[in-house]
Amino acid sequence: MVALQEIILASASPRRKKLLEQIGLKFRVIPSRVEEIPEPGLEKRELVLRLANLKAGYVAGLYPWAIVLGADTIVCCEGQILGKPRDRDDAARMLRLLSGRIHEVITGLVLRQESRGLVRTEAVTTLVRFRDLSQREIDGYIATGEPFDKAGAYGIQGYGALLVESINGCYFNVVGLPLSRLAAMFRDFGVELLCPNLNTV
Numbered sequence: 255m256v257a258l259q260e261i262i263l264a265s266a267s268p269r270r271k272k273l274l275e276q277i278g279l280k281f282r283v284i285p286s287r288v289e290e291i292p293e294p295g296l297e298k299r300e301l302v303l304r305l306a307n308l309k310a311g312y313v314a315g316l317y318p319w320a321i322v323l324g325a326d327t328i329v330c331c332e333g334q335i336l337g338k339p340r341d342r343d344d345a346a347r348m349l350r351l352l353s354g355r356i357h358e359v360i361t362g363l364v365l366r367q368e369s370r371g372l373v374r375t376e377a378v379t380t381l382v383r384f385r386d387l388s389q390r391e392i393d394g395y396i397a398t399g400e401p402f403d404k405a406g407a408y409g410i411q412g413y414g415a416l417l418v419e420s421i422n423g424c425y426f427n428v429v430g431l432p433l434s435r436l437a438a439m440f441r442d443f444g445v446e447l448l449c450p451n452l453n454t455v
């Protein structure tokens with residue numbers, strides 16, 4: 255018998271929603287109400303996995319039959335972990351740090367289905383090189399308003415594209431979800447994205 259499984263994106267990120275729509279997934283959005291408090295001392299991959307698991311775990315507890323996706327994205331440069339900027343000054347500080355350097359964008363993914371006791375986790379890294387930015391360019395970029403809800407204070411999918419010299423790794427990971435890796439994780443839950451009639455669970 256073929257039964258369709260409910261899939262829930264436990265995220266308030268409009269980018270993540272758009273990315274899942276791009277690959278034809280049918281899903282509901284139920285943002286998680288957990289506070290993102292970075293625990294000091296955690297290694298960066300552990301940190302994103304822990305936050306992604308908190309987000310997925312909160313919603314999975316409410317919807318135990320559903321397959322729930324939680325994710326978290328951070329930017330790491332010169333030993334510093336950058337989340338979303340607090341204000342303009344913080345955004346300017348982050349962009350000055352990223353200017354002319356290579357940084358890592360790390361996204362933690364957690365898929366959970368409580369009713370089957372299934373959990374899959376992955377942390378995916380993409381390297382991004384910024385070109386040298388002048389203070390004028392940094393101010394101009396901040397004035398677009400784009401940095402404020404994004405890790406590392408930029409969005410590669412927007413005006414932020416103008417800051418990026420090159421990337422090494424998955425582009426979609428930078429935007430918030432590494433899509434091909436995510437598809438492989440979904441397969442373990444019986445969800446096949448390219449050939450949906452293979453859904454068997």
Ligand SMILES: Cc1cn([C@H]2C[C@H](O)[C@@H](COP(=O)(O)OP(=O)(O)OP(=O)(O)O)O2)c(=O)[nH]c1=O
Pocket residue numbers: 264265266267268269270285286290309325326327328329338359403404405406408409410411414428429430
């Ligand atoms: C580096 C980068 C980040 N981002 C975004 C992806 C994430 O939405 C955001 C990082 O913040 P997150 O805390 O990972 O996600 P979120 O708060 O937007 O949503 P939720 O916690 O509910 O899932 O930064 C871009 O959109 N483009 C980029 O180039």
